[in-house]
Amino acid sequence: MDPLDLGADDYLTKPFSFKELAARVNALLRRPSKMAEPVLTVNEVSLDMTTRAVTLAGQPLALAVNEYALLELLLRNRGKVFSYNELMDRIFKAGEDASKEAVRQRITRLRKKIDRDQNPSCIRTIKGLGYCIDAKPEKVIS
Numbered sequence: 001m002d003p004l005d006l007g008a009d010d011y012l013t014k015p016f017s018f019k020e021l022a023a024r025v026n027a028l029l030r031r032p033s034k035m036a037e038p039v040l041t042v043n044e045v046s047l048d049m050t051t052r053a054v055t056l057a058g059q060p061l062a063l064a065v066n067e068y069a070l071l072e073l074l075l076r077n078r079g080k081v082f083s084y085n086e087l088m089d090r091i092f093k094a095g096e097d098a099s100k101e102a103v104r105q106r107i108t109r110l111r112k113k114i115d116r117d118q119n120p121s122c123i124r125t126i127k128g129l130g131y132c133i134d135a136k137p138e139k140v141i142s
Helices: 018-030 065-076 084-091 100-114
Strands: 039-042 045-048 054-056 123-126 130-133
Touching (some): 039 065, 045 065, 065 084, 084 130, 100 123
Antiparallel strands (some): 039 045, 045 054
Protein backbone atom coordinates (compact mmCIF):
# COMPACT_ATOMS: atom_id res chain seq x y z
CA MET A 1 0.00 0.00 0.00
CA ASP A 2 1.18 3.52 -0.76
CA PRO A 3 2.63 5.37 2.29
CA LEU A 4 0.54 8.44 1.41
CA ASP A 5 -2.62 6.32 1.70
CA LEU A 6 -1.46 5.23 5.16
CA GLY A 7 -1.23 8.81 6.44
CA ALA A 8 2.29 9.91 5.52
CA ASP A 9 2.78 13.53 4.42
CA ASP A 10 5.64 12.72 2.10
CA TYR A 11 8.23 10.02 1.43
CA LEU A 12 11.29 9.25 -0.66
CA THR A 13 12.40 5.98 -2.15
CA LYS A 14 16.02 4.88 -2.37
CA PRO A 15 18.20 5.97 -4.02
CA PHE A 16 17.51 9.69 -3.50
CA SER A 17 19.57 12.85 -3.71
CA PHE A 18 20.24 14.85 -0.57
CA LYS A 19 19.29 17.98 -2.51
CA GLU A 20 15.78 16.54 -3.04
CA LEU A 21 15.59 15.46 0.61
CA ALA A 22 16.53 18.97 1.78
CA ALA A 23 13.97 20.53 -0.57
CA ARG A 24 11.21 18.24 0.73
CA VAL A 25 12.12 18.93 4.37
CA ASN A 26 12.08 22.68 3.71
CA ALA A 27 8.67 22.36 2.00
CA LEU A 28 7.31 20.49 5.04
CA LEU A 29 8.72 23.12 7.41
CA ARG A 30 6.96 25.88 5.46
CA ARG A 31 3.58 24.26 6.08
CA PRO A 32 1.58 25.78 8.92
CA SER A 33 1.79 23.54 11.94
CA LYS A 34 -1.48 22.21 13.28
CA MET A 35 -1.80 22.42 17.01
CA ALA A 36 -2.62 18.94 18.17
CA GLU A 37 -5.29 18.71 20.80
CA PRO A 38 -3.63 17.64 24.05
CA VAL A 39 -6.83 15.87 25.18
CA LEU A 40 -9.13 13.98 22.83
CA THR A 41 -12.69 13.54 24.07
CA VAL A 42 -15.86 11.75 23.08
CA ASN A 43 -18.86 11.76 25.39
CA GLU A 44 -17.43 11.06 28.89
CA VAL A 45 -14.19 9.48 27.61
CA SER A 46 -10.99 11.55 27.59
CA LEU A 47 -7.59 10.51 26.28
CA ASP A 48 -4.72 12.75 27.39
CA MET A 49 -2.10 12.69 24.65
CA THR A 50 0.60 14.02 26.97
CA THR A 51 0.24 11.49 29.79
CA ARG A 52 -1.44 8.75 27.70
CA ALA A 53 -4.07 8.49 30.45
CA VAL A 54 -7.66 7.54 29.66
CA THR A 55 -10.54 8.56 31.91
CA LEU A 56 -14.25 7.82 31.91
CA ALA A 57 -16.32 10.49 33.65
CA GLY A 58 -13.13 11.67 35.37
CA GLN A 59 -12.19 8.21 36.66
CA PRO A 60 -9.08 6.38 35.39
CA LEU A 61 -9.84 3.70 32.83
CA ALA A 62 -7.46 0.80 32.23
CA LEU A 63 -7.12 -0.23 28.60
CA ALA A 64 -5.03 -2.92 26.97
CA VAL A 65 -2.35 -1.68 24.57
CA ASN A 66 -4.43 -2.54 21.48
CA GLU A 67 -7.56 -0.98 22.98
CA TYR A 68 -5.64 2.24 23.66
CA ALA A 69 -4.21 2.26 20.13
CA LEU A 70 -7.68 1.70 18.69
CA LEU A 71 -9.26 4.47 20.79
CA GLU A 72 -6.46 6.91 19.94
CA LEU A 73 -6.72 6.16 16.22
CA LEU A 74 -10.50 6.60 16.18
CA LEU A 75 -10.41 9.80 18.26
CA ARG A 76 -7.65 11.39 16.17
CA ASN A 77 -9.71 10.68 13.07
CA ARG A 78 -13.24 11.28 14.38
CA GLY A 79 -15.83 10.48 11.73
CA LYS A 80 -13.38 8.65 9.43
CA VAL A 81 -14.38 5.08 8.65
CA PHE A 82 -11.59 2.53 9.07
CA SER A 83 -11.81 -0.83 7.33
CA TYR A 84 -10.82 -4.07 9.06
CA ASN A 85 -7.59 -4.12 7.05
CA GLU A 86 -6.67 -0.57 8.06
CA LEU A 87 -7.33 -1.38 11.71
CA MET A 88 -5.31 -4.60 11.51
CA ASP A 89 -2.38 -2.70 9.99
CA ARG A 90 -2.51 0.12 12.52
CA ILE A 91 -3.30 -1.49 15.88
CA PHE A 92 -1.53 -4.83 15.71
CA LYS A 93 2.22 -5.28 15.88
CA ALA A 94 4.05 -7.17 13.17
CA GLY A 95 3.82 -10.90 13.79
CA GLU A 96 0.82 -10.52 16.10
CA ASP A 97 -2.29 -12.55 15.29
CA ALA A 98 -4.38 -10.05 13.33
CA SER A 99 -7.71 -11.02 11.81
CA LYS A 100 -11.16 -9.59 11.32
CA GLU A 101 -12.27 -11.50 14.41
CA ALA A 102 -9.41 -10.01 16.46
CA VAL A 103 -10.51 -6.51 15.37
CA ARG A 104 -14.13 -7.31 16.31
CA GLN A 105 -12.99 -8.54 19.74
CA ARG A 106 -11.00 -5.33 20.39
CA ILE A 107 -13.96 -3.19 19.30
CA THR A 108 -16.32 -5.16 21.56
CA ARG A 109 -13.99 -4.89 24.57
CA LEU A 110 -13.44 -1.19 24.02
CA ARG A 111 -17.17 -0.55 23.65
CA LYS A 112 -17.87 -2.36 26.94
CA LYS A 113 -15.32 -0.19 28.72
CA ILE A 114 -16.23 3.23 27.32
CA ASP A 115 -19.96 3.15 26.60
CA ARG A 116 -21.46 2.58 30.06
CA ASP A 117 -24.51 0.80 28.64
CA GLN A 118 -25.06 3.62 26.16
CA ASN A 119 -27.14 2.49 23.22
CA PRO A 120 -25.99 2.86 20.51
CA SER A 121 -22.24 2.91 21.06
CA CYS A 122 -20.18 5.97 20.12
CA ILE A 123 -18.10 3.49 18.08
CA ARG A 124 -20.28 2.91 15.04
CA THR A 125 -20.19 -0.11 12.77
CA ILE A 126 -20.59 0.89 9.16
CA LYS A 127 -21.83 -2.32 7.60
CA GLY A 128 -19.50 -3.63 4.93
CA LEU A 129 -17.01 -0.79 5.47
CA GLY A 130 -15.67 -0.79 9.03
CA TYR A 131 -15.79 1.40 12.13
CA CYS A 132 -15.73 5.05 13.14
CA ILE A 133 -16.30 7.05 16.32
CA ASP A 134 -18.88 9.80 16.80
CA ALA A 135 -19.81 11.90 19.80
CA LYS A 136 -23.30 11.76 21.29
CA PRO A 137 -24.91 9.11 19.11
CA GLU A 138 -28.64 9.37 18.66
CA LYS A 139 -30.80 6.77 20.36
CA VAL A 140 -32.13 4.05 18.11
CA ILE A 141 -35.89 3.70 18.42
CA SER A 142 -37.11 0.21 17.67
